[in-house]
Amino acid sequence: MFRRYLVLALPVLALVYIAVAWETVFVAILAALGPVVLVMILNAERINIFSSRRLGLGYAAKGHALALAGALFLPGRLTEMLKPIYYKSVKGLAISEGLSVVLLERVFDLLAVALLFFVAIVSLPEEQAQHLYHAKSVVLVIIL
Numbered sequence: 381m382f383r384r385y386l387v388l389a390l391p392v393l394a395l396v397y398i399a400v401a402w403e404t405v406f407v408a409i410l411a412a413l414g415p416v417v418l419v420m421i422l423n424a425e426r427i428n429i430f431s432s433r434r435l436g437l438g439y440a441a442k443g444h445a446l447a448l449a450g451a452l453f454l455p456g457r458l459t460e461m462l463k464p465i466y467y468k469s470v471k472g473l474a475i476s477e478g479l480s481v482v483l484l485e486r487v488f489d490l491l492a493v494a495l496l497f498f499v500a501i502v503s504l505p506e507e508q509a510q511h512l513y514h515a516k517s518v519v520l521v522i523i524l
Contacts, residue, residue, distance in 0.1 A: 430480075430481045430485065436471075442470075464482060465478070
């Protein structure tokens with residue numbers, strides 16, 4: 381019980397310190413807090429959908445937060461492998477099902493980046509787009 385209060389109290393104390401010491405930084409953090417929470421909820425809902433709604437929004441959000449926090453200590457996306465282990469321990473989801481959720485996330489992320497890239501290529505004026513045609517072919521090779 382004490383650990384839970386400590387986990388909640390430390391970020392609050394950090395924000396109070398920042399509010400007193402660096403007012404502009406505090407305002408920037410408050411301004412970014414809304415979009416960060418919205419993205420976290422959307423990611424959790426996406427994970428919940430990929431798991432056929434077996435995880436629930438809360439556990440999906442906690443698994444995603446665990447992977448993000450672990451990224452501070454491990455390079456790359458190695459912490460994505462913590463998600464299946466966490467989902468198995470809290471909801472009994474098989475490791476293979478958890479890995480398929482992570483794989484689906486990565487596939488959809490790749491498709492979203494490719495779509496954004498192609499929209500950017502199409503929306504650029506012709507003379508600027510000439511420089512990016514080589515990059516477009518490289519992305520196609522990577523995707524295929």
